[in-house]
Amino acid sequence: MNAKRIDKIATGVLYAVAAFVVIILIALLGYILIQGVPHISWHFLTSPALAFEAGGGIGIQLFNSFYLLFLALLISLPISLGAGIYLNEYAPQNTLTGLIRTTIEILSSLPSVVVGLFGYLFFVVQFKLGFSILSGAFALTVFNLPILTRSIEDALANISDNQREAGYALGLSRWETVTKIVVPAALPSIITGVVLSAGRIFGEAAALIYTAGQSAPALDFGNWNPFDISSPLSPLRPAETLAVHIWKINSEGIMPDAKAVSAGASAVLIIAVLLFNFLARWLGKRLYKHLTAE
Amino acid sequence: MADNSMMTDQRNIMKFDPKDHEIALSTEDLHVYYGKSEALSEGDLQFERYKITALIGPSGSGKSTYLRSLNRMNDRIANVTGKIMYRGLDINSNDIDVYEMRRHIGMVFQRPNPFAKSIYENIAFALRQRGVNNKQELDEIVEQSLRQAAMWDQVKDDLNKSALALSGGQQQRLCIARAIAIKPDILLLDEPASALDPVSTSQIEDTLLELKQNYTIIIVTHNMQQASRISDYTAFFNLGKVLEYSETGDIFTNPQVDLTNDYISGNFG
Numbered sequence: 001m002n003a004k005r006i007d008k009i010a011t012g013v014l015y016a017v018a019a020f021v022v023i024i025l026i027a028l029l030g031y032i033l034i035q036g037v038p039h040i041s042w043h044f045l046t047s048p049a050l051a052f053e054a055g056g057g058i059g060i061q062l063f064n065s066f067y068l069l070f071l072a073l074l075i076s077l078p079i080s081l082g083a084g085i086y087l088n089e090y091a092p093q094n095t096l097t098g099l100i101r102t103t104i105e106i107l108s109s110l111p112s113v114v115v116g117l118f119g120y121l122f123f124v125v126q127f128k129l130g131f132s133i134l135s136g137a138f139a140l141t142v143f144n145l146p147i148l149t150r151s152i153e154d155a156l157a158n159i160s161d162n163q164r165e166a167g168y169a170l171g172l173s174r175w176e177t178v179t180k181i182v183v184p185a186a187l188p189s190i191i192t193g194v195v196l197s198a199g200r201i202f203g204e205a206a207a208l209i210y211t212a213g214q215s216a217p218a219l220d221f222g223n224w225n226p227f228d229i230s231s232p233l234s235p236l237r238p239a240e241t242l243a244v245h246i247w248k249i250n251s252e253g254i255m256p257d258a259k260a261v262s263a264g265a266s267a268v269l270i271i272a273v274l275l276f277n278f279l280a281r282w283l284g285k286r287l288y289k290h291l292t293a294e
Numbered sequence: 295m296a297d298n299s300m301m302t303d304q305r306n307i308m309k310f311d312p313k314d315h316e317i318a319l320s321t322e323d324l325h326v327y328y329g330k331s332e333a334l335s336e337g338d339l340q341f342e343r344y345k346i347t348a349l350i351g352p353s354g355s356g357k358s359t360y361l362r363s364l365n366r367m368n369d370r371i372a373n374v375t376g377k378i379m380y381r382g383l384d385i386n387s388n389d390i391d392v393y394e395m396r397r398h399i400g401m402v403f404q405r406p407n408p409f410a411k412s413i414y415e416n417i418a419f420a421l422r423q424r425g426v427n428n429k430q431e432l433d434e435i436v437e438q439s440l441r442q443a444a445m446w447d448q449v450k451d452d453l454n455k456s457a458l459a460l461s462g463g464q465q466q467r468l469c470i471a472r473a474i475a476i477k478p479d480i481l482l483l484d485e486p487a488s489a490l491d492p493v494s495t496s497q498i499e500d501t502l503l504e505l506k507q508n509y510t511i512i513i514v515t516h517n518m519q520q521a522s523r524i525s526d527y528t529a530f531f532n533l534g535k536v537l538e539y540s541e542t543g544d545i546f547t548n549p550q551v552d553l554t555n556d557y558i559s560g561n562f563g
Contacts, residue, residue: 162407166469168367170420170476171397180423185410291410291456 029270036267039260045268048218049245054257058265060216063232064239065272068133068212069201071235072140076148077194079141084152089178108146113206115143120210131238136212143207144197151193155186188291192284199276203269205243213238214248242269316343318480318510319364319399324376324386326359326368333359333372336535341480341527346502346511348521348542351531352562357514360531361482364512365399366392380480397424400478404485406465408457408472413440413449416457416468417475424476435475443471444501463494470501474509481505483513487520499524518558522546530554 043057050056083104091097119139129135159182167177183190216239219232226233240248242265249255249262319341326334334356341347349357362368364378366385369392378386385395408416417436418426426432436453440446445467449460457468466486473481483502487495495517502511502524515521521528522542529539530551538545538554549555556562 160407162403162405163409165367165401165403166407166409166472168393169365169396169401169403170472171393171395172420172423173393176423180419181409291458 029274032263032266032270036263036265036270039264040267044264049216049261050255052255054255056255056257056261058242058245058261058268060219061240061242061245061265062268063219064133064212064216065202065241065243067232068136068140068208068239068241069198071133071137072144072201073194073198075137076141076144080145080148080152081190083145083149084156085178085183087149088153088156089174089182104146104149107142108150110143110146111206112143112204115139116207116210118142119207124211130236131211131213131215132236133212133239134235136208136239136241137235139207139211140201140204143204144201147200148193148197151197152186152190155189155193156182158189159185185291188284188287191287192280195276195280195283199273199280202276203243203273205241205247208241208244209247212241212244214240214244216240216245242272317341318343318380319512320379321360321364322377322379324360324363324374324378326356326363327373327375328371332534334363334534337531339529339536339539341510341512343510344506344508345526346506346513346524347527347529348525349512349514349529349531350516350518350521350557352557353516354533355531356534357529357531358484359534361484361512361514362401364480364482365396365401367401397476398478399480399482400473400476401482401484402466402469402473402486405489406462406469408460408465408468410456410458412454413457413460413468414453417472420472420476439471439475440468442474442501442505443467444497444504445471461494463490463497466490466494466498467501470498470505474505478509480510480512483511485514485516488516495520518546518560530557532557 045057045062046059047055047057048060049058087097087100091100116139119135119142123129123135123138124131129138163181163185164177167181168174172180217237218230219237220230221232223231224233225231226235228234229237231237246262246265246269249258249265253262255261317340321338324334324337325332337356337360339347349361351357359368359372363372363374363386366374368374374386376386377384380395380399383390385399409419411419414436417439418432421432421435426435437446437450440449445464448464449455449468457465460468466489470481470486487498490498499520502513505511513521513525525542527540528542528545530537530545530549530553532553538549538551540550545554546558549558
């Protein structure tokens with residue numbers, strides 16, 4: 001066989017493999033969307049779940065998912081940013097830094113159910129936070145920190161050293177150079193990383209089952225006092241999220257329309273995660289354009 | 295040899311004006327080590343005020359290493375021993391506030407490195423960090439710096455556009471404008487035109503000749519013609535040593551060292 005022929009065959013095989021992956025993805029997404037989208041309505045998105053009758057919604061679960069996501073990012077973003085900046089800009093290249101990097105890599109490959117059990121023992125039991133939003137947010141932070149730190153570190157590492165030199169040559173300190181030049185220049189990819197991690201958090205179930213809990217008590221959406229247990233903002237109330245709800249219905253749901261609710265909720269979850277992904281690309285591109293040209 | 299006699303004249307005139315011999319910067323017993331290998335062993339030069347001094351030599355001769363040591367850009371990657379004297383101070387000492395020192399000794403790099411900010415912000419940013427917040431004052435400095443870098447007329451209507459949208463030559467001139475906006479004494483340039491086309495190069499050379507009136511300029515260049523066109527003094531580096539240092543006219547017409555002659559006539563390097 002000559003080189004040209006081999007090249008043709010290899011190209012064909014690669015096309016086939018790529019097409020196979022795309023087809024699986026489209027089939028999966030298509031199946032979930034076709035099954036679920038007909039069930040999505042304003043009523044379904046806003047009303048509370050019903051345990052024994054048909055016609056329940058996912059309103060509280062949806063709110064819980066976003067609230068937990070918000071809290072988890074609120075806690076993990078500053079820590080990840082600090083850790084990422086330290087690792088890329090300040091840390092000397094020695095064994096200790098290597099150890100920190102290895103630890104982060106191990107943490108990022110931890111199965112989320114292990115994170116959930118750790119969260120249960122540590123936050124729920126040891127710190128007596130109970131099944132609560134706060135326990136869930138901390139568990140999600142543990143889950144999210146290593147990945148976000150890594151993506152922020154990579155974003156900073158992609159900024160050329162000549163930008164740092166430009167800052168130093170103007171008499172700026174390392175801190176000024178990092179915060180005012182390097183981080184802003186890396187902002188598009190940092191934001192992309194944050195939004196992508198938001199998608200992962202949003203779809204996470206295993207880390208939350210034993211931390212944020214599996215029940216979604218009724219909420220009083222007129223009460224915004226975070227210290228009141230019936231307020232949607234209360235961080236100490238148990239909060240079943242959308243992903244946990246889907247797991248729950250499929251394992252022990254006894255409502256007559258369990259299948260439909262599960263399909264609808266799955267479709268909403270997938271759509272939300274897809275939106276996060278598109279948002280990440282769009283925001284990153286837009287910010288990059290904004291920074292590099294008029 | 296009409297040129298040569300003119301050089302001699304100039305030298306004589308300089309001798310009669312003590313001001314012209316003011317030393318802006320000098321190094322004493324400077325050594326630079328990367329790890330264990332010594333990148334610079336003999337490089338003690340004195341730089342005259344308001345003159346352009348060119349550092350020439352083959353790749354790896356230590357000229358860029360030397361230049362980057364002058365405002366301590368090598369601090370984190372190399373070990374620099376010896377003295378760098380500036381206004382009676384040894385700025386290579388640990389007690390020196392390097393950030394403050396670099397505001398007196400600015401630098402322009404080989405590759406244009408504007409910030410991912412607007413043209414205006416590229417210049418105003420460092421000033422604001424040092425407490426210049428008056429809008430009018432900032433506007434004035436931005437305009438003045440861009441004029442000095444000979445690019446005001448081209449960009450005055452686009453000050454809010456991203457600097458990354460400029461051409462390479464314009465980016466490099468913006469970097470020069472940015473460096474002089476903080477009003478340093480001395481400007482170090484590390485092959486500032488090597489990544490540019492001939493037209494941009496000659497524009498940058500014109501700019502440097504203008505700037506010479508107010509700044510002491512030290513420039514590393516690979517380009518012999520450039521060194522002879524714009525510099526007053528030339529130092530020839532080879533293998534981490536300064537082999538010859540004198541007036542540019544002398545170096546190019548009557549080099550004392552054979553190696554210098556070989557290099558400027560293009561026999562190696």
